[in-house]
Amino acid sequence: MKQMDIFIAFFRSGMLGYGGGLSAIPLMHREVVETYxxxxxxxxxxxxxxxxxxxxxxxxxxxxxIGWRIGGFLGMLTALAxxxxxxxxxxxxLLTVLHAYNDKPWVRGMSKAVVxxxxxxxxxxxxxxxxxxxxxxxxxxxxIVIGISIVVINILGLHPAIMIVGLLVAALFSKQEEKxxxxxxx
Amino acid sequence: xxxxxxxxxNFMANFLGYGGGPASIPLLEHEVVDRYKWFTxxxxxxxxxxxxxxxxxxxxxxxxxxxYQQGGxxxxxxxxxxxIAPSIILLIILLGILLKFKESPKVKNMTKLVRPAIAxxxxxxxxxFFSSSYExxxxxxxxxxGGASLLLLEKWKVSPVYVIxxxxxxxxxxxx
Numbered sequence: 001m002k003q004m005d006i007f008i009a010f011f012r013s014g015m016l017g018y019g020g021g022l023s024a025i026p027l028m029h030r031e032v033v034e035t036y037x038x039x040x041x042x043x044x045x046x047x048x049x050x051x052x053x054x055x056x057x058x059x060x061x062x063x064x065x066i067g068w069r070i071g072g073f074l075g076m077l078t079a080l081a082x083x084x085x086x087x088x089x090x091x092x093x094l095l096t097v098l099h100a101y102n103d104k105p106w107v108r109g110m111s112k113a114v115v116x117x118x119x120x121x122x123x124x125x126x127x128x129x130x131x132x133x134x135x136x137x138x139x140x141x142x143x144i145v146i147g148i149s150i151v152v153i154n155i156l157g158l159h160p161a162i163m164i165v166g167l168l169v170a171a172l173f174s175k176q177e178e179k180x181x182x183x184x185x186x
Numbered sequence: 187x188x189x190x191x192x193x194x195x196n197f198m199a200n201f202l203g204y205g206g207g208p209a210s211i212p213l214l215e216h217e218v219v220d221r222y223k224w225f226t227x228x229x230x231x232x233x234x235x236x237x238x239x240x241x242x243x244x245x246x247x248x249x250x251x252x253x254y255q256q257g258g259x260x261x262x263x264x265x266x267x268x269x270i271a272p273s274i275i276l277l278i279i280l281l282g283i284l285l286k287f288k289e290s291p292k293v294k295n296m297t298k299l300v301r302p303a304i305a306x307x308x309x310x311x312x313x314x315f316f317s318s319s320y321e322x323x324x325x326x327x328x329x330x331x332g333g334a335s336l337l338l339l340e341k342w343k344v345s346p347v348y349v350i351x352x353x354x355x356x357x358x359x360x361x362x
Binding site: 014015016024046050051052053054055056057058059060061064065068076080083084086087088089090091092094095098104105106107108109110111112113114115116117118119120121122123124125126129130132133136137142143145146149150153154159160161163164165167168170171172174 | 198200201202203204205206207208209210211212213216228231232233234235236237238240241242243244245246247249250251254255262266269270272273274276277278280281284285292293294295296297298299300301302303304305306307308309310311312315316318319322323327328331332335336339340346349350353354355356357358359360361362
């Protein structure tokens with residue numbers, strides 16, 4: 001019965017969460033805290049804050065961990081399956097069908113028409129990330145990191161991993177930044 | 187071999203993607219388009235657009251499809267595992283330690299500092315998508331579809347489902 005509840009909770013929050021990522025979090029909160037009362041608001045926020053500091057997709061981190069916490073290993077698998085499988089299967093069917101009819105000109109037209117939409121969606125995401133950076137560390141630092149990233153990734157052509165690992169190391173070892181943050185916070 | 191590559195591609199993209207699912211999109215593109223050459227920019231943008239029209243987390247939809255395309259059902263499972271498992275295992279193991287340090291500015295700085303780099307990756311991909319669109323359907327259709335979808339999605343907050351469906355109809359009629 002519990003596994004069924006876990007499945008329903010994460011199926012609903014996954015299927016209704018359009019736009020991926022954080023859009024499903026409030027829905028998950030409603031299921032976990034309000035509908036099923038598996039944990040209180042504070043515990044949920046703690047898990048969310050911690051999950052955010054780790055890499056990887058936020059939805060599966062949240063659903064996997066919450067599933068594990070309330071239903072053990074099986075609960076984790078149930079929660080993950082409910083979050084991931086329905087939409088992956090839909091995605092595979094949709095794209096496979098589209099590709100199967102790729103010799104029809106009108107299907108090719110359809111596939112061409114979605115490219116600029118994807119461009120707009122990513123453009124919006126780009127702007128979101130820039131805005132968030134500006135809010136958390138100001139324009140100057142944001143532009144400096146953007147400038148360095150462009151040089152490292154696009155001009156020097158290094159793997160983005162190098163840039164990201166470098167930034168993570170910088171975050172861990174920069175004492176100066178830490179002081180600045182503390183000054184701002186106080 | 188192919189399963190190992192599917193694992194590596196998805197693992198890298200998601201383990202480096204600080205900032206949730208969308209942050210992993212340009213990293214995944216780097217792996218599957220630039221490095222392994224499994225997809226063209228056009229095919230990848232199609233995946234992103236349709237993936238965004240469907241509900242649920244974007245990273246796992248892409249991982250599942252990339253895995254399926256390259257290695258069938260088992261490939262899809264490998265792709266999903268690589269995307270999901272490492273970060274959950276980390277979360278479960280580190281929870282105790284993380285709880286202690288969650289207010290630490292260093293931990294908070296990690297996500298913050300990576301954000302502009304992700305913005306650059308996303309920005310470059312945006313440009314890739316538009317230039318692929320320009321080559322495919324020319325400047326006028328690209329501007330029209332781009333402008334219309336920007337207004338619909340951002341200004342009028344229309345759900346991506348309808349915008350993508352609208353684009354599919356437009357494509358079938360005018361671009362066929």
